Amino acid sequence: MRAGITAFGRDGWNCLVRVALVVGLWLGSEVSASPFTLFESGQVRPLALSPNGALLFAVNTPDNRLEVYQVSASGLTHRLSVPVGLEPVAVAARSDEEVWVVNHLSDSVSVVKVAPGGASGLVVRTLLVGDEPRDIVFAGSDKSRAFITAAHRGQNVPFNPQFTTPGIGRADVWVFDANNLGTSLAGSPLTILTLFSDTPRALAATPDGSRVYAAAFHSGNRSTIIHESLVPNGGEKAGGVPGPNTNAAGVPAPETGLLVKYNGKDWLDSLGRSWTRHVKFSLPDKDVFVINATANPPVQLAGSAGFYAGVGTILFNMAVNPVNGKVYVSNTEARNDLRFEGPGTFAKTTLRGHLHESRISVLSGSQVAPRHLNKHINYAACCAATPNAESEKSLAQPLGMAVNAKGDTLYVAAFGSSKLGVFATAALEADSFVPNAADHIELSGGGPTGMVLDEARGRLYVLTRFDNGLSVVNTSTRKEIAHQRMYNPEPASVVAGRPFLYNARYTSSHGDSSCASCHIFGDFDSLVWNLGNPDGAYTRNKNPIAQVPPEFGDDPTFGQDPNFHPLKGPLSTQSLRGMANHGPMHWRGDRSGADAAPNAQPNSGAFDEVAAFKKFNPAFMDLLGRQAQLTPAELQKFTDFMLQVVYPPNPVRNLDNSLTPAQQAGKDFFTNTPTFFHGPCQSCHKLDPNDNPGEGAFKGLFGTDGKSAFVGTAIFPKTPHLRNMYQKIGMFGVDYPFGFLPPDPFLGDQVRGFGFNSDGSLDTMFRFNSGFDFHPVFNSVGIPDTPEGRQAKRDMGEFMLAFDSNLAPIVGQQVTLTAQNVSAVAPRIALLLTRAHVGECDLVVKGRLAQTEVGLVYLRSGQFQWDRSAQATISDAALRQSCTGDSALTFTCVPPGSGWRIGVDRDLDGHLDGDERAAGSDPANPLSIP
Numbered sequence: 001m002r003a004g005i006t007a008f009g010r011d012g013w014n015c016l017v018r019v020a021l022v023v024g025l026w027l028g029s030e031v032s033a034s035p036f037t038l039f040e041s042g043q044v045r046p047l048a049l050s051p052n053g054a055l056l057f058a059v060n061t062p063d064n065r066l067e068v069y070q071v072s073a074s075g076l077t078h079r080l081s082v083p084v085g086l087e088p089v090a091v092a093a094r095s096d097e098e099v100w101v102v103n104h105l106s107d108s109v110s111v112v113k114v115a116p117g118g119a120s121g122l123v124v125r126t127l128l129v130g131d132e133p134r135d136i137v138f139a140g141s142d143k144s145r146a147f148i149t150a151a152h153r154g155q156n157v158p159f160n161p162q163f164t165t166p167g168i169g170r171a172d173v174w175v176f177d178a179n180n181l182g183t184s185l186a187g188s189p190l191t192i193l194t195l196f197s198d199t200p201r202a203l204a205a206t207p208d209g210s211r212v213y214a215a216a217f218h219s220g221n222r223s224t225i226i227h228e229s230l231v232p233n234g235g236e237k238a239g240g241v242p243g244p245n246t247n248a249a250g251v252p253a254p255e256t257g258l259l260v261k262y263n264g265k266d267w268l269d270s271l272g273r274s275w276t277r278h279v280k281f282s283l284p285d286k287d288v289f290v291i292n293a294t295a296n297p298p299v300q301l302a303g304s305a306g307f308y309a310g311v312g313t314i315l316f317n318m319a320v321n322p323v324n325g326k327v328y329v330s331n332t333e334a335r336n337d338l339r340f341e342g343p344g345t346f347a348k349t350t351l352r353g354h355l356h357e358s359r360i361s362v363l364s365g366s367q368v369a370p371r372h373l374n375k376h377i378n379y380a381a382c383c384a385a386t387p388n389a390e391s392e393k394s395l396a397q398p399l400g401m402a403v404n405a406k407g408d409t410l411y412v413a414a415f416g417s418s419k420l421g422v423f424a425t426a427a428l429e430a431d432s433f434v435p436n437a438a439d440h441i442e443l444s445g446g447g448p449t450g451m452v453l454d455e456a457r458g459r460l461y462v463l464t465r466f467d468n469g470l471s472v473v474n475t476s477t478r479k480e481i482a483h484q485r486m487y488n489p490e491p492a493s494v495v496a497g498r499p500f501l502y503n504a505r506y507t508s509s510h511g512d513s514s515c516a517s518c519h520i521f522g523d524f525d526s527l528v529w530n531l532g533n534p535d536g537a538y539t540r541n542k543n544p545i546a547q548v549p550p551e552f553g554d555d556p557t558f559g560q561d562p563n564f565h566p567l568k569g570p571l572s573t574q575s576l577r578g579m580a581n582h583g584p585m586h587w588r589g590d591r592s593g594a595d596a597a598p599n600a601q602p603n604s605g606a607f608d609e610v611a612a613f614k615k616f617n618p619a620f621m622d623l624l625g626r627q628a629q630l631t632p633a634e635l636q637k638f639t640d641f642m643l644q645v646v647y648p649p650n651p652v653r654n655l656d657n658s659l660t661p662a663q664q665a666g667k668d669f670f671t672n673t674p675t676f677f678h679g680p681c682q683s684c685h686k687l688d689p690n691d692n693p694g695e696g697a698f699k700g701l702f703g704t705d706g707k708s709a710f711v712g713t714a715i716f717p718k719t720p721h722l723r724n725m726y727q728k729i730g731m732f733g734v735d736y737p738f739g740f741l742p743p744d745p746f747l748g749d750q751v752r753g754f755g756f757n758s759d760g761s762l763d764t765m766f767r768f769n770s771g772f773d774f775h776p777v778f779n780s781v782g783i784p785d786t787p788e789g790r791q792a793k794r795d796m797g798e799f800m801l802a803f804d805s806n807l808a809p810i811v812g813q814q815v816t817l818t819a820q821n822v823s824a825v826a827p828r829i830a831l832l833l834t835r836a837h838v839g840e841c842d843l844v845v846k847g848r849l850a851q852t853e854v855g856l857v858y859l860r861s862g863q864f865q866w867d868r869s870a871q872a873t874i875s876d877a878a879l880r881q882s883c884t885g886d887s888a889l890t891f892t893c894v895p896p897g898s899g900w901r902i903g904v905d906r907d908l909d910g911h912l913d914g915d916e917r918a919a920g921s922d923p924a925n926p927l928s929i930p
Contacts, residue, residue, distance in 0.1 A: 497641020583706020842899025
């Protein structure tokens with residue numbers, strides 16, 4: 001929060017404090033200084049038109065709402081704002097009066113009834129689906145079947161996710177019959193299809209509704225890692241790591257693992273040497289799946305007709321040509337087969353300026369034809385100041401697409417370029433197009449994520465995420481003719497800093513890459529990169545080092561080199577989420593504020609996260625090829641934004657925040673049982689959600705105390721946090737690297753090429769070897785190979801997957817109460833109330849009673865506060881009893897501190913929403929008051 005306050009400004013913060021004081025009159029000590037929590041969810045399908053073209057529906061992701069606009073020849077007129085779930089990222093209109101919204105953080109789908117002309121709107125049903133749903137389409141013979149993508153996990157799934165079983169798909173498509181949703185709490189899906197890929201994202205349907213295409217998100221590119229112990233020591237001449245094996249000053253590099261890539265026959269390194277004998281699994285790289293949407297129930301097509309491989313590394317969106325049926329897939333292709341950052345003076349070649357390629361892959365019949373959107377770039381040349389003639393022709397991070405009814409024109413939202421690209425589909429399919437800035441449409445708002453075509457009016461409507469706005473484009477003149485912003489509750493520091501993560505036109509020399517090329521929507525890309533710099537210097541590690549027991553001597557490094565060699569070897573991409581309050585950055589902690597003493601928590605020296613993040617500035621030149629680093633003012637904006645992004649709730653842990661017996665046993669071992677180092681795991685991997693050197697969502701330590709620690713690897717790493725282990729499921733099978741157990745047998749097809757540790761070489765939380773589950777890291781700290789020890793390892797693995805996060809698992813969960821489902825939803829409402837009462841979330845209620853729009857927030861006195869100052873508080877029982885007739889109330893657990901804003905005072909101007917509506921002022925405008 002510290003950084004956010006700096007950028008928000010003294011006047012803005014003082015205003016917020018005054019509002020908090022007003023809120024405090026209602027809530028007493030319950031109010032928090034953090035009314036907004038930043039998740040940075042990626043939008044997938046942010047806009048939809050009603051079938052009659054009269055209404056435009058837009059997801060307002062930061063404000064948890066569906067915005068409804070009347071469409072006319074003169075433009076867009078805002079009519080309605082409907083509260084939905086947390087972080088809505090996709091919307092689809094089933095009819096002129098029914099709209100479905102996918103809520104990424106709430107693991108839900110809101111079914112919204114809209115009155116003619118957008119006069120009113122109401123969530124009438126909340127469906128519960130798997131973790132982090134992303135997209136929705138309607139298909140089937142009568143378009144009544146809803147298809148929704150979600151991760152193969154989550155508290156609402158009716159199956160065992162089989163986290164420890166090799167060869168399990170991690171991508172689900174939930175299918176509902178919109179005419180028969182069932183009476184159960186979650187809704188009754190027709191089927192849940194599991195696809196053989198990692199977490200899914202995009203969907204597309206054929207115009208006749210017979211086929212649905214579903215795409216993986218982090219699809220990968222058939223690359224994996226060979227563990228360091230299997231690579232001969234001595235560098236390239238000895239058959240080991242390809243050179244250079246020293247830096248420019250001649251300091252020998254540490255022995256590291258080795259990146260390899262599958263060529264269709266063998267696993268090869270950058271020198272073309274085969275390492276196939278050491279890879280104990282295969283990566284079929286199934287990217288896009290074909291579903292028969294009219295089957296009962298819908299099924300993936302059999303055999304090779306059921307999927308496309310080799311489409312891309314990160315798949316964003318899809319569109320179907322309505323005339324020829326070809327499918328366009330926007331994607332980026334990672335070049336992690338290349339090595340090194342920096343100018344390449346010593347290594348000759350580097351990744352500089354060529355991390356990814358932005359593409360649209362064309363799927364036709366059984367063929368996949370990738371089309372590089374920026375084939376004009378001369379990657380051998382670097383690094384011109386931006387903008388330049390080359391960079392202005394580039395399109396970065398292609399997201400949403402739209403194809404006109406004739407099938408001859410494709411529009412693509414270039415998120416990182418703040419433009420729309422316009423392509424003749426025939427030229428795209430033939431790869432005969434010539435990149436040209438004249439074929440781009442500039443957008444004033446920045447960061448376009450998706451669009452819809454309104455061909456009857458010759459218009460294109462685009463959502464611009466940088467400013468949370470809507471652009472209207474004339475398709476004849478290819479010009480933006482209007483732009484308006486939706487209400488945005490984000491702090492000014494978030495809006496100001498966001499472009500520095502994504503804006504490739506400004507941050508890269510070629511105009512095609514940004515920090516978000518690898519840190520997808522502020523997270524990671526599920527890949528491993530070798531980003532050493534042979535021209536760099538060998539430097540001293542100034543971070544504090546965890547102490548070892550006295551009997552091991554005075555050397556906490558065990559003789560291992562703790563310092564930073566510029567050739568650090570392959571390391572997996574780390575998330576940019578949750579960095580606040582967790583000390584030095586990067587696996588080695590080599591991005592650190594340790595130059596400034598003292599090194600003591602909180603927020604000084606090595607534990608100054610602001611100073612640490614600013615150490616990333618050289619990457620704009622050394623990786624993105626920019627001619628200069630960001631200015632201090634720009635870097636401060638980027639830092640203020642990035643350090644506010646938090647991790648979502650853990651989707652494996654029970655919603656009541658309890659642990660299963662196995663998870664509890666694992667936590668007890670983690671916390672209390674001495675290991676080989678005599679201290680428990682907690683000694684280094686500190687878990688203390690109540691540790692509070694930060695504020696609000698920034699408090700707590702989640703697996704690290706920020707210090708460096710010996711773990712027997714080629715690098716001397718900072719102890720890593722453990723909040724995202726559940727995201728790394730899917731690699732099984734290693735040539736066991738430590739010598740005292742045989743290697744795994746060949747385990748067949750898997751969905752990921754990288755595992756859990758710093759270089760991704762350890763395959764899973766559980767090892768499958770010699771007939772028992774095994775975790776090599778657990779064994780290395782002295783858990784014995786006995787029945788009791790093996791059970792302890794299993795329990796520890798269970799706990800790692802359910803590891804605490806910044807927010808309790810109940811945050812985001814919701815349910816809709818109507819007169820028809822009282823008994824079905826009662827247990828879930830009781831759960832939400834219980835978790836709110838103990839402070840794990842704020843509980844808000846939004847909806848309609850007797851034709852009146854209402855909002856409420858739960859007070860821990862046991863009462864609900866209305867959004868009208870004249871109304872007395874109401875009990876839970878009385879509130880539920882009031883939901884009669886066609887009333888509907890949606891209960892949602894929101895992040896602590898945000899309940900007042902989301903529930904009763906949207907713009908935090910001190911005037912309750914209901915009072916503002918009654919007086920004719922705008923609840924979404926702090927300058928409009930009664």
